[in-house]
Amino acid sequence: VAPETKAVMKWLRSIPFVLSASLHGGELVVTYPYDYSMHPMEEKMFSPTPDEKVFKMLAKAYADAHPVISDRSELRCGGNFVKRGGIINGAEWYSFTGGMADFNYLHTNCFEVTVEVGCEKFPLEEELFTIWHENKGALLNYMEMVHRGIKGIVSDKFGNPIKNARISVRGIQHDVTTGN
Secondary structure, three states: OOHHHHHHHHHHHHOOOOEEEEEEOOEEEEEEOOOOOOOOOOOOOOOOOOOHHHHHHHHHHHHHHOOOOOOOOOOOOOHHHHHHOOEEEHHHHOOOOOOHHHHHHHHOOOEEEEEEEEOOOOOOHHHHHHHHHHHHHHHHHHHHHHHOOOOOOOEOOOOOEOOOOEEEEOOEEEEEEOOO
16 A cells, blocks of 8 residues: 555544545546445446445435536436436446545545546646536535534533444444544
């Protein structure tokens, strides 16, 4: 693992982040975990997390607010994802190991999606302004999703916060823990 990756992993474990997004180029779609197939010998295999519904909601929050991803034309950049609403389970698109979204889900309380911001892997400088404006509203809409779900303080009978308390939701086999 590269030193900068180790530093990010340490940072993610030290601060109780709950939402993040990784921005990539080369396509126009929002992917969500798992990115690594549950069956490593299988390519393009749907590999949902126990929080599949939440991840789909998060990915759709971004995709639906993006003016091009939400465009129903199949002839545009990213058009092959139109029938899926501009989102896809990462492993169903292509499986890879070592992604931050999978790490965050498995080792922190942070839910991360991957946003492919445009079909050009290395856009020209003059294209960056347009790409920024196409993604700005979607990023803001996604960030507002941090206010969804359960939140609060877990405390003892004296009102003192409890560190590392495990929080379980019936029917979802993925616990989260309280921060420091």
